[in-house]
Amino acid sequence: MVLGLGNVLQKDDGVGVHALRWLQGEPGLARAADFVDGGTVSFTLLETIEEAKSLIVVDAVRLDARPGCVHVFEGADMDRLLSRPQAGSVHEVSLSEVLDMARLRDGLPARRALIGIEPEGIGWGDTLSAPVHAALPQVTAAVCRVLDGWRHGAV
Numbered sequence: 001m002v003l004g005l006g007n008v009l010q011k012d013d014g015v016g017v018h019a020l021r022w023l024q025g026e027p028g029l030a031r032a033a034d035f036v037d038g039g040t041v042s043f044t045l046l047e048t049i050e051e052a053k054s055l056i057v058v059d060a061v062r063l064d065a066r067p068g069c070v071h072v073f074e075g076a077d078m079d080r081l082l083s084r085p086q087a088g089s090v091h092e093v094s095l096s097e098v099l100d101m102a103r104l105r106d107g108l109p110a111r112r113a114l115i116g117i118e119p120e121g122i123g124w125g126d127t128l129s130a131p132v133h134a135a136l137p138q139v140t141a142a143v144c145r146v147l148d149g150w151r152h153g154a155v
Contacts, residue, residue, distance in 0.1 A: 001033060001034045001035075001036055001048070001049075001052035001053075001054065001055050001056070002020065002023060002033045002034070002035050002036070002056045002058065002143060003016075003020075003036045003038045003045070003048075003049070003055060003056065003057045003058070004016040004017045004018075004019055004020025004021075004023075004035070004036070004037055004038060004058050004059075005017070005038045005039070005040070005041055005057060005058065005059040005095065006018075006039075006040070006059055006060055007039070007040050008126055009124065009125070009126055010122050010123065010124065010125070011119070011120075011121050011122055011123055011124070011125040011126075011127070011128065011129065012060055012067075012117075012119030012120055012121055012122055012128055012129050012132045013060050013119065013122045014060075014126070014128070015058070015059070015060045015117045015119065015128060015132050015135075016038070016057070016058040016059040016060065016117075017037055017038075017039065018128055018133075018136070019058045019115075019117070019136055019139045019140075020035055020036075020037055020058060022136045022139070022140065023035065023058075023139070023140055023143060026140055029140070029143070029144070032147055033056070033143075033147065034052075036048060038057075041094065041095055041098060042098075043097075043098060043101065045098055046098055046101055046102060046105075046107075049098060049099070049102050049107070049108075049109065050102050050105065050107030050108075050109075051107075052109050053109060053111070054109055054110075054111035054112070054150055055109040055111070055112040055113070056112070056113045056114075056115060056143055056146055056147070057078075057095060057112070057113070057114045057115070058114075058115045058117070058139060058143070059095065059114065059115075059116060059117075060116070060117055060118075060119040060122070060132075061081070061114070061116025061117065061118065062118065062119065063116065063118060065118045066118065066131070067118050067119065067120030067121075067129060067131040067132060068117065068118060068120070068129075068131030068132050068134055068135040068138075069117070069118040069135070070115065070116070070117055070118075070135055070138040070139055070142055071114075071115070071116040071117075071118070072113060072114075072115055072116075072142050072145070072146065073113065073114045073116065074111075074112070074113040074114075074146065075111075075112060075113075078112055078113060078114045079099070081114065081116075082094070082095060082096035082099065082114070083096060095114075099112075111150050113146045115139055115142045115143060115146070117132055117135055117139060118132075119132060120132055
């Protein structure tokens, strides 16, 4: 499952949802995964995540890099990133909280990755900044690399 997160009314915070729409239009990817618009995250996603065999999350992530920079974190690296104190979320609940609940219920997908895109700005607006929009092809490439690695046995 590819889960796009973010608020599309908050500029670059919506990059996960914008990327999800972009990915759905890519030839060959439509059959490679289920695509879920997770919006601003809530516990209603818990069962959806627990039902997934594998999970790729696409979201804005602040890591003090240049806007539009694409980061890939898999498995324990993803868990460490989400558990950092400065990993605050503007969402209703954090992704970390939902994944922790899935872990407690023994439903956390063993194969999981976070594709994080460095935002330029978060505020009122329904379009992505130029550098974040320009990163969408890199997001597609990152999702394809992760899926390909999983198909060839990488955990």
